[in-house]
Amino acid sequence: xxxxxxxVSEGTARPRRPxxxxxxxxxxxxxxVSGGFVIITVFSRWEEFTATIMLDGDxxxxxxxxxxxxxxxxxxxxxLVLYLGLTVLVFRGRNGARVLALTFASxxxxxxxxxYSLNGAQISLRTSLVSxxxxxxxxxxxxxxxxxxxxxxxxxxxxxxxxx
Amino acid sequence: MPETPxxxxxxxxxxxxxxxxxxxxxxxxxxxxxxxxxxxTESLGLGWGLLWFAVxxxxxxxxxxxxxxxxxxxxLYVPDYFIGRTRTSDGxxxxxxxxxxxxxxxxxxxxxxxxxxxxxxxxxxxxxxxIVTATVRRRSYLRAPVSPLLLFDRVQDFAYQxxxxxxxxxxxxxxxxxxxxxxxxxxxHRVDWVAAGTFDRAxxxxxxxLQVTHKIDEHTDVERDHIVAxxxxxxPQTRLVLIRDFATGYHSRNGGGDTIQTDGDLPVIDLxxxxxxxxxxxxxxxxxxxxxSEGSVVELTGLS
Numbered sequence: 001x002x003x004x005x006x007x008v009s010e011g012t013a014r015p016r017r018p019x020x021x022x023x024x025x026x027x028x029x030x031x032x033v034s035g036g037f038v039i040i041t042v043f044s045r046w047e048e049f050t051a052t053i054m055l056d057g058d059x060x061x062x063x064x065x066x067x068x069x070x071x072x073x074x075x076x077x078x079x080l081v082l083y084l085g086l087t088v089l090v091f092r093g094r095n096g097a098r099v100l101a102l103t104f105a106s107x108x109x110x111x112x113x114x115x116y117s118l119n120g121a122q123i124s125l126r127t128s129l130v131s132x133x134x135x136x137x138x139x140x141x142x143x144x145x146x147x148x149x150x151x152x153x154x155x156x157x158x159x160x161x162x163x164x
Numbered sequence: 165m166p167e168t169p170x171x172x173x174x175x176x177x178x179x180x181x182x183x184x185x186x187x188x189x190x191x192x193x194x195x196x197x198x199x200x201x202x203x204x205t206e207s208l209g210l211g212w213g214l215l216w217f218a219v220x221x222x223x224x225x226x227x228x229x230x231x232x233x234x235x236x237x238x239x240l241y242v243p244d245y246f247i248g249r250t251r252t253s254d255g256x257x258x259x260x261x262x263x264x265x266x267x268x269x270x271x272x273x274x275x276x277x278x279x280x281x282x283x284x285x286x287x288x289x290x291x292x293x294x295i296v297t298a299t300v301r302r303r304s305y306l307r308a309p310v311s312p313l314l315l316f317d318r319v320q321d322f323a324y325q326x327x328x329x330x331x332x333x334x335x336x337x338x339x340x341x342x343x344x345x346x347x348x349x350x351x352x353h354r355v356d357w358v359a360a361g362t363f364d365r366a367x368x369x370x371x372x373x374l375q376v377t378h379k380i381d382e383h384t385d386v387e388r389d390h391i392v393a394x395x396x397x398x399x400p401q402t403r404l405v406l407i408r409d410f411a412t413g414y415h416s417r418n419g420g421g422d423t424i425q426t427d428g429d430l431p432v433i434d435l436x437x438x439x440x441x442x443x444x445x446x447x448x449x450x451x452x453x454x455x456x457s458e459g460s461v462v463e464l465t466g467l468s
Contacts, residue, residue: 143188
């Protein structure tokens, strides 16, 4: 017997969203929100942050530094927005989006783990423990059998509708 | 000599998506172990915060790390075909299958309702929260949900229960699975439903996952006989086929680590003769050898 999933047998009805997907998406939102806080922090202390920017070993003019920081923050913001878009797709049961979200979480975890085991980086509450925790929880939630079956069932339901 | 069916051809084809999923599944298992280590390390630096972290650590271990490790390992070594045992959602061997029923869905529901059983709510956030508060406050919750157990690779179709002494910690309960079409019990008996009935005697921690769960009474045969007796009492048309030594008698543990023992007999409750909603029951076809008249008990024993 394979894990074909009970939801598929329900035909074209939209399968019920399991809690693992809901929790996984909430965690993804939390990840994006924590990124949003970083942006707010940068905006609130703009002068301090521009002062730390170095280009080719030199300190640029404050205007250039502002522009560079603006681009960095803007780029990061765009990534966060795209990540939220990905969250919506995961929530709606897109398997590709789920695999992409899993890949992001895995890469982030593996990079942290490499840093931890090879460079002896401290992972504590003051550093990156919270974000590592969120990534691992996302990985656990979205890789669960329920989440997998849900994505497959949604796809099957979609193909079913398309075929009719 | 009957023709033997062809041997299943070769290995199952595995799709790249399935391999990727398996990779993420196992990686998440390892990552969760690492997270447990990180939390334990972090907690050492906290004074009174240690207590708060200990709870967090237990929750992580019990609800994420251990279930995932069990899932990975049991997938490798616990058989996925019918061996007369259900499996927990973590893949561990669960309560024994100790009942079978022949009859329509309506007949099963009607018979259980008549016998004083209450259908359990589905597990949702709301019903889970309610069973926690009811247990803590010792308030009655007649329709308390039961945990999911798997058979035929799916969760039970429905479950029934009888609360004891208005205490949600103690209850009779039985889960039902509809058998796949054309499926037969080992030995070639055709039934419509199989069921697993056990008695919850208290709330405690699972031995394997450390999760909060119901502990079941060791004597599963007593519960099985209680279910059969209650239905036979309420539905006089019930026929009973008792398959003696369906399994060897055994002592084992269920998915929560509670000891269980059984004599291995399997009663098959035949409800086909029961009238439901104005429709008369259909007596089983004559000549299948083991039916008998209404209310009768037929025992099937081995050859020797």
